[in-house]
Amino acid sequence: MLKLMEVKPADIERNVFELIANDWFVVAATVGDKTNAMTASWAGVGHLWNKDVVFLFIRPQRHTNELMESTDHFSVSVFNDTYRDKLNYLGTVSGRDEDKIAKSGFTLLIDEAAPYFTEADMTIFCRKLYVQRLEEGCFAPFAQDFNAQHYPMKDHHILYIGEITKVLV
Numbered sequence: 569m570l571k572l573m574e575v576k577p578a579d580i581e582r583n584v585f586e587l588i589a590n591d592w593f594v595v596a597a598t599v600g601d602k603t604n605a606m607t608a609s610w611a612g613v614g615h616l617w618n619k620d621v622v623f624l625f626i627r628p629q630r631h632t633n634e635l636m637e638s639t640d641h642f643s644v645s646v647f648n649d650t651y652r653d654k655l656n657y658l659g660t661v662s663g664r665d666e667d668k669i670a671k672s673g674f675t676l677l678i679d680e681a682a683p684y685f686t687e688a689d690m691t692i693f694c695r696k697l698y699v700q701r702l703e704e705g706c707f708a709p710f711a712q713d714f715n716a717q718h719y720p721m722k723d724h725h726i727l728y729i730g731e732i733t734k735v736l737v
Contacts, residue, residue, distance in 0.1 A: 572686070572736040577613075577620040580690070580735060582646075584613045587690075592647040592655045595624060596683040597635035603676060603683045605669055606632040607659035610725065611644065613692075613732075620732040622694050625725035628701070631663040636728060640696050641681040645688035680733060690737045694730025701726045 587593070588611050596605035611624035622644055626633045636642055647655055654672045661668045669676050675686040684691040702724040707715040 572691075575735050575737050577692075577732045577735055580613075580737075582690070587646050588612065591689070592649070592651065593624075594645045594647060594655065594658060594685070594688070595626065595632055595636075595642060596645065596685075597632060597639050597642040598678060598681065598683045599635045599638045602635065603669060603678075604632045604635050604663035605645075605658055605683065605685075606630055606663075607655055608644075616729065617697070619697070621697065621729050622692055622732060623727060623729045625702070625727055627723055627725055629723060633726060636696070636726075637699070639681070641733075642694050642696065642728070642730060643682040643684045644692045644694065645685050646690040646692075647685075647688050651687060679736075684736070690735065692732055693734040693736075695733050696728060696730050698729040699726060 588609065593608045593611055594605050595608045596603065608624055608626070611622065613622055615621065624644065626636060654674060657672055658668060676683055677686060680693050682693050704715055704719070704722065704724065
């Protein structure tokens with residue numbers, strides 16, 4: 569196993585657009601003895617309120633969302649395509665139904681009250697700063713078709729913004 573080292577957010581060498589669009593993002597949260605993780609592809613990294621942040625979007629019915637609502641810390645781990653089958657599993661099976669992390673075979677650790685996986689190429693630890701559900705009435709007039717296409721069940725994503733507290737690569 570490779571040794572993980574801490575880097576500053578500004579020292580992340582990889583293109584964040586590649587990380588989000590082409591690699592695998594896994595969002596994970598722990599509350600008490602319950603941990604859940606899910607794959608995500610609607611996310612971003614940036615600078616807001618004089619802080620380095622991650623922002624991501626989770627549908628309200630996802631089990632991970634329940635944990636995210638109840639904790640102040642979460643992680644975003646980045647995996648390469650080597651783990652495609654395991655990551656597909658994390659993205660399609662609900663943590664309500666089984667311990668999908670254990671069943672996936674990933675090695676789970678907890679750091680700064682947030683879970684992470686030793687197999688990840690990088691993990692970004694975050695402290696939750698802001699939460700808001702997207703609202704139908706807030707879409708610009710030209711984006712109403714987009715709203716209808718992505719939210720026919722009116723299950724608008726919940727936006728989470730987290731301050732980056734640590735990055736392991």
